[in-house]
Amino acid sequence: xxxxxxxxxxxxxxxxxxFALWEVGVELLGVEPFVLPGPRAVWAAYxxxxxxxxFNAAQTLYTTLVxxxxxxxxxxxxxxxxxxxxxxxxxxxxxxxxxxxxxxxAIVPVLVIWFGxxxxxxxxxxxxxxxxxxxxxxxxGLATLEPELQDVxxxxxxxxxxxxxxxxLPRSLPYxxxxxxxxxxxxxxxxxxxxxxxxxxxxxxxxxAASARFEVPLVFAGLVVVAAMGVALFVVFxxxxxxxxxxxxxxxxxxx
Amino acid sequence: xxxxxxxxxxxxxxxxxxxxxxxRGAFVAVTGPSGCGxxxxxxxxxxxxxxxxGEVWVAGRPVxxxxxxxxxxxxxxxxxxxxxxxxxxxxxxxxxxxxKHRLRTHRREYVARAQxxxxxxxxxxxxxxxxxxxxxxxxQRVNLCRALIHDPLLLLLDEPFGALDAFTREELWQVLxxxxxxxxxxxxxxxxxxxxxxxxxxTVYVMSPRPGRLVYTAPVxxxxxxxxxxxxxxxxxxxxxxxxxxxxxxGEAATGSxxxxxxxxxxxxxxxxx
Numbered sequence: 001x002x003x004x005x006x007x008x009x010x011x012x013x014x015x016x017x018x019f020a021l022w023e024v025g026v027e028l029l030g031v032e033p034f035v036l037p038g039p040r041a042v043w044a045a046y047x048x049x050x051x052x053x054x055f056n057a058a059q060t061l062y063t064t065l066v067x068x069x070x071x072x073x074x075x076x077x078x079x080x081x082x083x084x085x086x087x088x089x090x091x092x093x094x095x096x097x098x099x100x101x102x103x104x105x106a107i108v109p110v111l112v113i114w115f116g117x118x119x120x121x122x123x124x125x126x127x128x129x130x131x132x133x134x135x136x137x138x139x140x141g142l143a144t145l146e147p148e149l150q151d152v153x154x155x156x157x158x159x160x161x162x163x164x165x166x167x168x169l170p171r172s173l174p175y176x177x178x179x180x181x182x183x184x185x186x187x188x189x190x191x192x193x194x195x196x197x198x199x200x201x202x203x204x205x206x207x208x209a210a211s212a213r214f215e216v217p218l219v220f221a222g223l224v225v226v227a228a229m230g231v232a233l234f235v236v237f238x239x240x241x242x243x244x245x246x247x248x249x250x251x252x253x254x255x256x
Numbered sequence: 257x258x259x260x261x262x263x264x265x266x267x268x269x270x271x272x273x274x275x276x277x278x279x280r281g282a283f284v285a286v287t288g289p290s291g292c293g294x295x296x297x298x299x300x301x302x303x304x305x306x307x308x309x310g311e312v313w314v315a316g317r318p319v320x321x322x323x324x325x326x327x328x329x330x331x332x333x334x335x336x337x338x339x340x341x342x343x344x345x346x347x348x349x350x351x352x353x354x355x356k357h358r359l360r361t362h363r364r365e366y367v368a369r370a371q372x373x374x375x376x377x378x379x380x381x382x383x384x385x386x387x388x389x390x391x392x393x394x395x396q397r398v399n400l401c402r403a404l405i406h407d408p409l410l411l412l413l414d415e416p417f418g419a420l421d422a423f424t425r426e427e428l429w430q431v432l433x434x435x436x437x438x439x440x441x442x443x444x445x446x447x448x449x450x451x452x453x454x455x456x457x458x459t460v461y462v463m464s465p466r467p468g469r470l471v472y473t474a475p476v477x478x479x480x481x482x483x484x485x486x487x488x489x490x491x492x493x494x495x496x497x498x499x500x501x502x503x504x505x506x507g508e509a510a511t512g513s514x515x516x517x518x519x520x521x522x523x524x525x526x527x528x529x530x
Contacts, residue, residue: 149334155302156406157322158351166350170338247338247386 037217042224045217056206057225060191063119063202064233067126068187074127075134075183076176082135083142083172084164100132105193112198122194122202129190130183137179141172177241184233192226203229276461276470280315280409281440285457287447289503293468294446298412301444302326315409324352327403327441331415333395335387335402342383345370345401352406373401376438377431393424397431404435413445417452426484429455433481450503451487454478454495462502472502 019039025031026038033041046053082089104125111121145168153163195204203222210218278284286294299305300312303322312319314326327348335344349355349366359366374380377397387395396416403411416432417425429452436443447453453460454476462472474495478486486492 146332146334148330148332149336151299151302151304152328152330152334152402153347153351155304155322155326155328155412156348156351157324162351166347167336170336245338 034214034216037220041217042220045215046221046224049218049221052206053203053221053225056201056203056222057229059119059201060122060188060195060203060226061229063122063194064126064184064188064191067123067128067191068130068184070123070127071131071134071183071187072180075131075179076138079135079138079176080142080169080172083139084168089139089143096132096135104129104190105197108194108197111194117198117200119199119201121198122191122204125190125194126187127190129193130187133183133186134176134179137175138172141175142168145171174241174245177237177245181234181237181241184237185230188226188230188233276473278442278444278459280442282459283436283443283445283457285445285447285453285460286463287450287453287460287499287503288463288468288471289465290448292463292465294463295414297463297468298328298414298444298446301410302328302412324406325409326412327406327408327410328412329396329399329403329414329416331418333387333392333399335395335398337387339387340383341374341379341385341387341390341398342367342370344387344398345373345383345405347402348406355406370401370405373404373435374398376435377401391424393420393428396420396424396428400428400432400435404439404441407439407441409441411441411443413443413447415447416445418448425449425452430484432456437481450496450499454492454499455482455484455487460495460499462499472499474499 023038023040026036037045078092082092107128108121108125111124115121115124149167150163153166158166191202192204195202196208199205203226207219207222210216210222276284286297288294296305300307301314301319303312303319303326306320314323335341336347339347346359346366349359355366371380371383374383374397377400379394379397379401382390382394382398387398390398400416403413417428420428433456443456445453445456450460454474457476460474460476461470462474463469464471476495478491478495
């Protein structure tokens with residue numbers, strides 16, 4: 001209990017401090033609320049629009065998680081294929097790198113042409129942006145297997161499949177889970193990017209609509225909710241990672 | 257058991273015209289300067305490499321690929337970090353038939369076997385530890401158990417104690433000797449440490465620098481079980497000097513790698529082979 005307290009106190013204090021600094025700064029410098037509203041104004045806007053905010057946030061969470069789920073399955077499979085076979089690696093890697101270097105925001109208009117405005121472009125953007133880090137991490141985990149470890153199993157007559165199941169797969173899991181907490185926040189960003197361009201629902205859409213009406217406190221309320229959700233998703237997957245691949249941390253609190 | 261092999265490996269001749277045999281149950285040590293193909297030799301024996309010329313025979317059969325009656329341990333213990341000690345030791349049984357099909361149904365029997373082995377190397381009660389909770393010497397003991405759990409006929413050791421401190425190393429010599437005297441599998445030990453080779457082996461083979469050839473064979477007639485005290489007897493020292501003279505071939509190599517009195521420790525460590 002006291003250890004938890006010690007662990008959580010510093011970040012909580014920093015966050016509260018940041019809000020306090022924000023409020024005091026806005027007050028002292030006399031910044032207009034339509035330029036930068038203080039936390040109290042943002043809070044008031046949040047209370048006023050609470051229902052709409054959470055309705056749209058739920059939509060964003062939905063598109064994020066669906067896109068992320070697709071990336072998780074696809075990324076794991078492709079990562080394993082790339083790490084497993086040197087041929088697949090050589091054949092696919094350049095394409096993947098090229099694909100990843102296209103800014104995802106530039107793809108959204110294309111997706112809109114194909115799928116129209118709405119949920120699908122958001123899901124696909126979330127998928128596209130979070131797919132690559134998962135692939136790369138899983139492939140790295142497989143590719144960095146110690147050759148001696150493979151020799152130990154090979155000398156016993158283990159098949160390639162057995163080596164993969166006994167050491168390749170478990171060895172790549174920490175890399176996989178480490179990539180998830182990064183990928184899920186990226187998926188969230190992707191979903192919001194798509195919503196700000198082409199959606200009629202979602203927290204990104206809400207913020208764009210609010211800014212069009214100069215409801216700046218509402219824009220900021222949306223931002224704060226976005227940040228909170230991003231942190232929450234990160235924490236969930238960090239905990240999943242800690243739970244499932246604790247062996248990779250050697251009992252110390254080294255964050256990957 | 258008979259093992260005779262000739263090998264040239266791609267453009268680089270790693271091992272050439274090496275021909276040696278080890279009777280079943282013998283303890284053989286192979287030593288020589290870095291890069292003389294000792295590791296290649298082990299990989300040939302394990303069936304991980306195929307000779308381009310010549311043949312390797314183990315247990316009366318030519319080696320055509322990996323064989324299940326061989327156990328291997330390297331300098332680096334490379335235990336699986338996500339498995340506890342006991343499950344690390346059991347790993348080969350998940351691969352080698354018939355154990356692989358019996359492991360689930362006869363788990364208790366196999367666990368007892370693993371625990372007996374762990375006890376034999378002084379690791380009783382460590383079965384639940386993760387590898388990172390063990391010292392280097394303890395990891396190497398577990399590594400030894402893993403190499404022996406499927407009762408191999410042939411144990412291949414590639415500098416298993418090379419990374420350990422002198423005291424732990426000497427302790428593990430005695431552990432290995434004890435297990436070997438009890439079970440009498442055949443051992444081929446590759447090492448840079450001449451004291452280790454003479455202490456443990458029935459016969460010490462010396463190889464020349466690349467391409468590796470057999471340049472000297474030294475039978476070790478010392479009685480067993482040998483003690484660390486034995487390593488300071490005149491007979492032991494004489495053997496040591498006889499073997500030492502054949503390391504490094506010519507004079508320049510010998511002076512270049514001689515180091516201090518215990519030259520064997522002064523050698524640069526060999527990589528995973530040419």
